[in-house]
Amino acid sequence: AQKITQTQPGMFVQEKEAVTLDCTYDTSDPSYGLFWYKQPSSGEMIFLIYQGSYDQQNATEGRYSLNFQKARKSANLVISASQLGDSAMYFCAMREGEGYGQNFVFGPGTRLSVLP
């Protein structure tokens, strides 16, 4: 079974608009962390934001925020005021428990295109 599901293979957004990228996850471990990474065409994975399973508030980092709905097992990334440089692949990832090795998994990604 897929541990991380990203149902949107591709998304388009107008520059300066907000966009939500979906991520659902599957785990029975009560301790886990959720991550979002950006991968531009250059190939390097860039860490964006982190949400721990015990965190009471949704994580925010500048224009990025994570809409964490624990009961629904969803961790959607919201990008506000999109910029052309936001065009990239976006990956949701999950750490279970100590979270190295087999217990750090990535979803298939969503390609975001920001239109001028």
Place this chain on the structure above:
Amino acid sequence: DTGVSQNPRHKITKRGQNVTFRCDPISEHNRLYWYRQTLGQGPEFLTYFQNEAQLEKSRLLSDRFSAERPKGSFSTLEIQRTEQGDSAMYLCASSLGLGPAYEQYFGPGTRLTVT
């Protein structure tokens, strides 16, 4: 620049040849990871080191793949008798392993093409 570096950035090889990739992590990071990423997919875990000890390998990893981190600093990933299915981007990441986020910093990757 003190980020994660990987060499070479691109490698083209013929089926059956051996290849070796190098990763230099961020200097104070004790954890090092190797991932493989094929087109249109997210990174897939291959193996993990804490200092010089290889603590975990993917259950899917063929015995043609071997990795080392001899002094707990740089790491090498070797693929023996390459196959066309080995064509992929090979990503290296490092982390301090401290704190709940265990944020991993990735290198630019080595793109392998097996002809």
